Amino acid sequence: MKGVVIDDKALLMAENDTVATALDDLEAGTELPVDTDARSDDSATGETGGASSRVVVLEEAIEFGHKIALADIEAGEKIYKYGEVIGVATADVPAGAWVHTHNCASTRGRVDREADDATALGAGGDPR
Amino acid sequence: MSVTASALADRIAVEAGALVRSTPHQMGSxxxxxxRAQTERVLVGTGRNPNVGAVLLVALxxxxxxxxxxxxxxxGTGKPVETIAIRDAGGTEATIDEGTKIARSxxxxxxxxxxETADASELIVGVECGGSDATSGIAANPAVGNACDRLVEAGGTATFSETPEFIGAEHILADRCPDDETRKRLLERVDTREGMAQLMGVDLRLAQPSPGNKDGGLTTIEEKSLGAISKGGTTPVRGIVDYGEPLPAGGGLVLMDTPGYDxxxxxxxxxxxxxxxxxxTGRGSTTGNPIAPVIKVTGNPKTWGRLSSNIDCNASTVISGESLEDVGQRLFEDVLDVASGRxxxxxxxxxxEFAINEIQPAELVELRGESP
Known part of the structure; x- marks a missing residue:
């Protein structure tokens, strides 16, 4: 499998991803130790000394295959999986939250054609 | 040849014995x-497929x-072809009787x-995904992609399709095109498919990802596409052909521009x-095809547990630690075995299952480059 498995619980597909995929049905409160080195590569602080790691705690139960925010994501920010943009946040998403249609929307194939204005969807996310 | 003739083609196929298959459809009238040109292309291509030994065309x-x-x-392939028309043969019963005789002969x-023994370089393998979930992009698709890389390495042709499911990942495919012309053609096809949804007043997000995809953890078309394209492997994109258009033998990885209906x-x-x-399939699709054997692969351990009788290859082992290379090698061997008759x-x-895509009125407008 490509990517890095976090503690047998979740899969990080690429270094700069802001979400991981649950590899099991995870309960609220589950802790995921996340290595933050990858995201601080361009940090000017020049800190050395290996893995600075932090723990992401699941805010809610997240089902197998569903996504977990690994960092706080602000509304309007792009969300990354596979090292690529999979959509934008339609609400503020705290680290440890479930990321799905209620808080993440596509920027493509839209009747409104306003790729950058994902909030046009409203907080509901899924237009059905 | 048409919806009317299809019912009789089905009957004739049943009567004429174990080797006969029908390809019933709703188009052609x-x-x-x-x-119409697309329907003709599919009927001709289906008949010309190397898996078919002889053809009986049933028409009203x-x-x-x-x-x-x-x-x-x-x-033109050299295989025997016969036709029968219901109106000329004297009605339903007469067509079934006469058609069955012709099919048997x-x-x-x-x-x-x-x-005869043939080399893997003569194989054209279609890859498809249906009922995708989060495991598709993590396990099953990259494993199939690895098998495609092996096939291309062996000189064969691999093809995948469903242009709406390139949306959000087309830049990766475009980077793998060896020349500007192929790249331009690919990006134009993606634009057209993305535009079609909008032209019909349909927000793509209503249909993509499907409700089942969403239950399986896929949130956006970009996420679905990024997982979907991995089933084609990592080799250069040599070209993109129309729906049902002949695929080149020995062609490497070639895309086909099709709608997103599996x-x-x-x-x-x-x-x-x-x-x-x-x-x-992540969620569990069981569909086959009357002409070509369909090898079903799942990356979802629960789907494997529930539906293993309908699925040929368990790729969920990727999630529990089997390497993509090992699963890819297994799958490549499965392809060779199935091509050899398994x-x-x-x-x-x-x-x-058999269905010919119908080009919708709004798509025709788009194809002609007019505004609606």
């Missing part, structure tokens, strides 16, 4: 030109599509054909010459 006799023309285009006429998409690739199809689970169960 009266379609606008571009749509009033179709806009000319059965004799289709027969001639199939007969066609079977007799090819019975002495012997199986049965129609599989039919397009088989009409393009694919002799074997590898079909990944029956797939869909074949055993006679799952033989």
């Amino acid at each position: 009266s379609q606008p030109e571009a749509a 006799g009033t179709e806009a599509i000319d059965a004799d023309d289709i027969a001639d285009r199939i007969a 066609l079977v007799d006429s090819i019975e002495e054909l012997e199986r 049965v129609e998409s599989v039919v397009g690739k088989v009409a393009g010459g694919a002799q074997v199809v590898v079909f990944t 029956r797939t689970e869909a074949e055993r169960r006679r799952l033989e």
